[in-house]
Amino acid sequence: MFGYYLDLALRSLKRNKMLTALMVLAIAVGIGASMTTLTVMHLLSGDPLPTRSGTLFYPQVDPDPSPGQKQPYDVMDYRSALDLWSAHRADRQAMMAGSQLRLTAPQVNLPPLMAQMLSTTSDFFPMFDVPFRYGGGWTPQDDEKHARVAVISSDLNGKLFNGANSVGRTLRLKDTDVRIIGVLAPWRPSPQFYDVAGGRFSNGDTAGFYSKPEDVFLPFQSGLEINAGGFQPFTCWSMPDPVHMQNAPCVWVALWVQLDSAVKVGSYRRFVADYAAQQKALGRFVHADNTQLRSLMGWLDFNQVVPSDVRLQTWLAFAFLLICLFNTVGLLLAKFLRRAGEIGVRRALGASRAAVFAQCLVEAGAIGLLGGMGGLLLTSFGLWLVRSQPVEYADLVHLDTPMFLATFALAILVSLIAGALPALRASRIAPALQLKTL
Numbered sequence: 001m002f003g004y005y006l007d008l009a010l011r012s013l014k015r016n017k018m019l020t021a022l023m024v025l026a027i028a029v030g031i032g033a034s035m036t037t038l039t040v041m042h043l044l045s046g047d048p049l050p051t052r053s054g055t056l057f058y059p060q061v062d063p064d065p066s067p068g069q070k071q072p073y074d075v076m077d078y079r080s081a082l083d084l085w086s087a088h089r090a091d092r093q094a095m096m097a098g099s100q101l102r103l104t105a106p107q108v109n110l111p112p113l114m115a116q117m118l119s120t121t122s123d124f125f126p127m128f129d130v131p132f133r134y135g136g137g138w139t140p141q142d143d144e145k146h147a148r149v150a151v152i153s154s155d156l157n158g159k160l161f162n163g164a165n166s167v168g169r170t171l172r173l174k175d176t177d178v179r180i181i182g183v184l185a186p187w188r189p190s191p192q193f194y195d196v197a198g199g200r201f202s203n204g205d206t207a208g209f210y211s212k213p214e215d216v217f218l219p220f221q222s223g224l225e226i227n228a229g230g231f232q233p234f235t236c237w238s239m240p241d242p243v244h245m246q247n248a249p250c251v252w253v254a255l256w257v258q259l260d261s262a263v264k265v266g267s268y269r270r271f272v273a274d275y276a277a278q279q280k281a282l283g284r285f286v287h288a289d290n291t292q293l294r295s296l297m298g299w300l301d302f303n304q305v306v307p308s309d310v311r312l313q314t315w316l317a318f319a320f321l322l323i324c325l326f327n328t329v330g331l332l333l334a335k336f337l338r339r340a341g342e343i344g345v346r347r348a349l350g351a352s353r354a355a356v357f358a359q360c361l362v363e364a365g366a367i368g369l370l371g372g373m374g375g376l377l378l379t380s381f382g383l384w385l386v387r388s389q390p391v392e393y394a395d396l397v398h399l400d401t402p403m404f405l406a407t408f409a410l411a412i413l414v415s416l417i418a419g420a421l422p423a424l425r426a427s428r429i430a431p432a433l434q435l436k437t438l
Contacts, residue, residue, distance in 0.1 A: 006362055013366060016335065020367065023331045027371025027418075030324030031411045032378025037317040039379065039403045040386060043396055044210070044305070048189040052129055053296040055091075055258050057265065059084060059272050062290035063251065063279075064237050072290050073251040074197040074303070075234045080279070081253040085121065089271050090257035091264070092127040095220050096120040097253050098195060099230040103216065104172045105160045115156065115215040117173070118195070119223025125151070125182075127258050128194060133157075135167040135182035143219050148226075151182040151217040171216070176226045178218065187213060190396050191305050193296055194256060197234060209305050210396060269293045321414065328367075328418040336360055336426040357427040364419025365412055372411030379407055 013020045047053050060072040061080050076084075085095045096118055103115040124130070125137035134157075138149050150171055157166055169180050191209035218226065229243045233250035240248035259265045272291050280288035294302060379399060386397045399407075 006366065010366065012335075012363055019331060019335055023328050023335075023367050024370045024374060026324045026327045026331070027368060027411055027415055028374030028378055030321035030414070031371060031375025031407060032382055034314075034317040034321040035375060035379040035403065035407045035410065036382030036386065037314040038406075039383060039399055040397055041314045042403060043190065046190065047297065048191055048193045048300075049128065049296065052127075052258075055260050056127070056296040057257050057259055057268070058292075058294050058296070058299045059255055059257060059268070060292040060294075061272065061276050061279075061285070062287040063285055065286045066237055067286075072287075072292055073234060075251045075254045077251050078246045078248070078253050079284075080275075081255045084255055084272070084275065087271070087275075089268055091260050092123040092258040094121050094124040094127055094194075094256050095253055096124065096194065096256070097220070097223070097231055098214065099223070099227050099232070101174050101227045101230055106170055106172060106177075108160050110160065113159070113215075117216045117218060117223060117227065118214040119218050119220045119227075121220050123258075124194075124217070127256065128189075131185040131187055133183050133185040134165045135180070137182055137217075138219055143221070146221045146225060147219055148176065148178045148222060149181045149219065150178040151184065152180055153184050153213060153215050154186045155212065156215040157183045173216065173218075173226050178222075178226070184213075188396070189213070191300065193300060195254070196300065196303050196305065197254060209303075265293070325414055325418050328415065329421060332360075332364060332367075332419050332422040333425060336422045353427040357423045360423030360426050361416060361419050364415045364423065367419075368412040368415025369408070371415060372408040375411050376404070376407050 049056065060074070061076060061084075062072040063077045063080055064073065081095050085093050097120075098116065098118050100114055101117055102112050104110075104112045118124075121143050122138050122140050125132075130137075132151075133154060135151075137151055138147060141147075142149055150173075152160075152166070152171070154163075157163060160166070161169065166180050166183055170177050171180060172178075192211060192213060193209075196209055224231070224246070231242075231245050231252060233240060233245070233248065233252040236248065236250035238249045240250050242248075245252060257268065259268055272293055273289075276285055276288040276291050279285040383397050383399060387394045
């Protein structure tokens with residue numbers, strides 16, 4: 001029967017091409033607007049590390065003696081981060097702090113570059129599943145020895161060495177030479193979760209959460225020594241010495257930990273609380289009870305990573321889709337009621353109300369399928385417009401397979417919802433009344 005209903009639907013659509021085009025256009029425009037914003041929302045609110053996010057946590061303590069602090073700062077002071085990291089109470093842990101510095105490559109005929117550098121510890125790479133194209137990361141022993149080694153990004157390797165294997169080559173960071181031991185494969189976590197702090201990156205960059213990763217990665221203490229005076233604090237409660245940030249009354253160091261079971265999560269949470277209580281007893285902390293241990297996704301939610309304008313645009317797009325839905329309902333109702341005589345004859349010849357209802361729904365579904373095709377084209381055009389905008393996530397926007405399938409599913413669903421009321425009205429047409437008027 002479905003094939004018969006589909007044949008009737010196609011005949012009906014060809015009979016009044018202008019009305020069909022209006023309905024298809026209404027659905028296509030609504031689908032295109034809503035799926036464009038929904039695709040962007042899907043990208044920005046996704047899990048940046050699906051295989052590992054459930055085991056990654058972000059501890060926080062409050063070293064600020066000022067009263068009235070409701071939440072601990074998004075990053076820690078150096079001593080607190082070092083104490084927690086040195087305790088090795090997690091399966092893995094990584095300290096990190098971002099900064100900018102001048103970079104050159106000896107024997108490479110390029111002017112100096114200003115590069116983003118992340119000073120971190122050896123667990124950073126395995127903990128965050130960072131892929132390598134050449135070489136690998138450094139060892140815990142390199143952390144202890146303050147080794148002059150570096151891992152560089154795929155982008156920087158392309159700029160300096162045309163993408164060749166640069167392991168063993170030398171970089172000059174400010175006035176210090178370091179040896180390249182690893183080159184990352186193209187890597188773009190979205191959002192750049194590990195460096196999120198208070199609506200900006202810990203290095204002070206306010207470009208957003210979707211910028212490319214840093215160009216250079218160094219052992220934590222090596223980075224502090226090479227770029228002394230180049231680290232910007234998140235905030236301070238008294239005047240700092242920018243050259244000796246390790247003793248500054250400032251927060252500027254982030255710490256991530258990996259905890260592979262719920263028992264370990266509870267144990268680490270108690271450990272952080274006990275550490276804060278101990279520091280209060282020593283007179284270093286005032287707010288010992290102000291601690292947090294958030295999961296990766298909880299941390300992103302807390303920092304409101306998804307831009308508020310994207311959320312607003314998504315709601316507006318779906319409101320527009322609702323308007324298109326109402327327009328389609330009106331057009332379908334007019335179309336079906338104009339065929340009252342035809343429907344009356346079918347009923348008189350034995351067609352049931354359910355058969356008429358099903359026929360009308362098949363026709364509405366066919367309109368939705370055509371609208372979905374048009375909506376896909378408009379969605380592609382809308383995403384192209386987004387990619388041309390000067391926003392940090394523009395180059396990440398694309399229509400993946402789930403969103404491609406969702407476009408057609410939403411189009412057909414919308415058309416079936418729009419067609420339900422007109423189909424119900426058409427199925428209730430009294431055949432006797434229509435036959436008398438023929």
